[in-house]
Amino acid sequence: MASLRSFGLVGLYLGAQVLALALALPFRSEGLQTTSNPSSATAPLYLIGVIIAAPVVILLIARYRGALNALRWVILLGIAGSLAITLPTAFAAIFPQWYWIPAYAAGVPFVSPIYPAEILGVTAAVLLFEALLLDPQWYIVDFAGLVAGGALIALFGISFAILPVFILLIVLACYDAIAVYGTKHMVSLAEVVTDLKLPILMVVPSSAGYDYTQNKGFVAQRSRPVEEREAMFMGLGDVVFPGILVVSAYIWLDPVPMILGIGANLWVALGALLGSLAGYALLMRFVRSGNPQAGLPFLNGGVLAGFLVTYLLVFHNAGFGLSLQI
Numbered sequence: 333m334a335s336l337r338s339f340g341l342v343g344l345y346l347g348a349q350v351l352a353l354a355l356a357l358p359f360r361s362e363g364l365q366t367t368s369n370p371s372s373a374t375a376p377l378y379l380i381g382v383i384i385a386a387p388v389v390i391l392l393i394a395r396y397r398g399a400l401n402a403l404r405w406v407i408l409l410g411i412a413g414s415l416a417i418t419l420p421t422a423f424a425a426i427f428p429q430w431y432w433i434p435a436y437a438a439g440v441p442f443v444s445p446i447y448p449a450e451i452l453g454v455t456a457a458v459l460l461f462e463a464l465l466l467d468p469q470w471y472i473v474d475f476a477g478l479v480a481g482g483a484l485i486a487l488f489g490i491s492f493a494i495l496p497v498f499i500l501l502i503v504l505a506c507y508d509a510i511a512v513y514g515t516k517h518m519v520s521l522a523e524v525v526t527d528l529k530l531p532i533l534m535v536v537p538s539s540a541g542y543d544y545t546q547n548k549g550f551v552a553q554r555s556r557p558v559e560e561r562e563a564m565f566m567g568l569g570d571v572v573f574p575g576i577l578v579v580s581a582y583i584w585l586d587p588v589p590m591i592l593g594i595g596a597n598l599w600v601a602l603g604a605l606l607g608s609l610a611g612y613a614l615l616m617r618f619v620r621s622g623n624p625q626a627g628l629p630f631l632n633g634g635v636l637a638g639f640l641v642t643y644l645l646v647f648h649n650a651g652f653g654l655s656l657q658i
Contacts, residue, residue, distance in 0.1 A: 351482030420453030489579020607638015
């Protein structure tokens with residue numbers, strides 16, 4: 333059963349990566365980049381700062397009665413707001429713009445555009461917000477996490493070139509190891525986040541009837557053997573951060589040479605993705621020990637190794653697409 337849940341997490345992981353690759357070009361054409369200088373070595377520093385500070389802030393807030401409910405509202409509104417911005421762009425790649433021509437006004441025809449992508453995107457964001465607020469079952473949380481994760485991967489992938497992503501992944505892998513094995517505050521954060529029932533954790537239960545709203549908490553699950561646990565969890569960051577390099581390779585590397593009709597950039601992106609899956613397989617071997625594991629050292633290490641090996645095979649040079657700017 334544990335192996336089936338592992339495959340379920342893999343499915344969510346792969347789904348987010350594929351979605352991110354599909355969204356990358358539409359997001360870029362709409363100018364959704366978060367940085368003005370994607371090649372700057374300092375570009376990811378603000379993101380690193382936020383990632384390091386956020387768990388500390390959440391744990392401090394969790395000490396105050398009633399504060400977690402307010403925090404849940406803030407995070408939910410943030411998720412809904414970001415989806416309301418990104419989903420219309422995603423739907424625009426599927427649904428064309430329509431035009432409505434009403435009756436003549438003073439003999440002059442008036443053409444009014446209708447944007448179905450905007451309507452669908454905002455509606456989907458509102459419905460997800462309501463579902464997460466009223467009945468955050470595991471499948472709703474996973475779906476929201478899949479969509480939000482794919483959008484985040486695409487946004488950061490188009491915002492950071494190869495070198496900044498290398499810096500980001502190496503720093504976060506080291507931080508995750510320290511936070512899980514050293515200070516252990518990331519384990520405490522997992523318990524708090526589980527209680528919030530937010531798409532910050534991906535959840536794969538042992539049975540479809542699992543009631544996530546009534547679960548016994550991350551700590552209670554962790555105290556039981558892996559085979560007896562009701563669900564397995566994976567942090568959304570473990571899905572998003574390695575995926576940034578996959579999208580960055582696709583966006584920032586040269587598509588030439590073409591191999592079997594596929595551009596070199598996509599080959600390297602797929603190689604990086606395969607490397608992250610190898611890291612995931614190794615991570616799952618350690619997870620079966622029953623102890624909390626830091627995912628990013630395995631996943632980031634795997635995606636970096638996959639990128640380096642595939643780049644060498646495809647481009648036949650050791651430049652790795654790295655360019656330094658301050």
